[in-house]
């Protein structure tokens with residue numbers, strides 16, 4: 001699946017209008033085969049059934065049926081992760097997404113789809129190009145969410161001695177070197193074209209060390225800036241192994257970009273600039289539509305909050321009141337804070353950066369936002 005397609009699905013899920021019927025969000029890990037997660041799934045559904053009252057239990061069963069049908073009838077594939085969303089009732093909804101990257105097995109029921117895990121893979125597996133150079137040919141691969149989505153081959157032009165000319169050995173060697181240089185320039189040109197046409201932000205070189213060194217030397221500046229890593233490979237290696245070998249360095253590179261985002265967040269906070277940190281302020285900024293980038297730690301687990309359906313009051317603490325303190329309405333809805341944050345961020349079209357590990361971010365409460373503009377209260381404060 002292409003990142004663009006995934007982004008479209010995420011927006012559909014983040015903006016899905018609530019009805020009274022519950023939505024099942026079902027993430028399955030297929031690394032040990034589809035049958036391995038079957039037991040977890042049925043056990044989890046039984047637990048969820050018991051946690052619901054009568055009308056919702058019937059709606060849950062009805063929402064679960066299309067998931068079962070899908071799992072029974074899906075053709076074998078090399079998917080490692082599956083995400084299914086299903087709702088029954090007056091406005092039924094069903095969406096099934098398959099990924100070449102693993103997902104955790106995680107099944108929940110809520111008023112809205114749980115999209116955090118989709119947002120995490122979107123953030124972690126950006127798009128990149130592999131230029132795999134061997135003696136005889138080059139393969140230029142566009143990688144999207146862990147799978148090859150575009151492939152360009154380039155064979156080395158044949159090296160023949162001209163008929164009727166007896167070349168000296170020296171002349172032949174010169175000619176060969178020149179051809180190699182030309183061939184490398186040609187590969188780079190194609191990779192460059194694919195990157196700009198396909199919107200790939202990063203480049204990884206693969207091949208025997210001698211060749212990747214030559215390609216690295218010949219790279220123009222704007223591609224050097226996008227070079228993530230050089231991976232050793234030979235012509236005998238399977239393409240899928242080479243792709244797998246590039247994933248780890250790519251994720252490490254992504255993580256260093258995430259940490260750069262944390263730095264930016266800290267800088268803004270130190271200078272009382274356009275940023276907020278912590279659960280309460282971040283949720284408030286998201287509700288006010290002020291956020292440019294939401295930065296959150298993978299391990300961030302803020303628990304539940306609640307909002308008032310009547311007046312919109314949103315509180316980032318577990319519900320302890322029976323009625324809204326602002327409007328006295330009893331129509332309160334609990335939500336998972338992390339899910340609500342990414343849902344609102346997707347609705348706003350913000351950037352979302354998931355950070356693997358950062359002590360500094362955890363000190364700030366595990367979450368922060370870079371803002372588009374400051375809180376009006378900030379300007380009042382400055383003017384005073």
Ligand SMILES: [Zn+2]
Nearest residue numbers: 308311324327
């Ligand atoms: Zn209220």
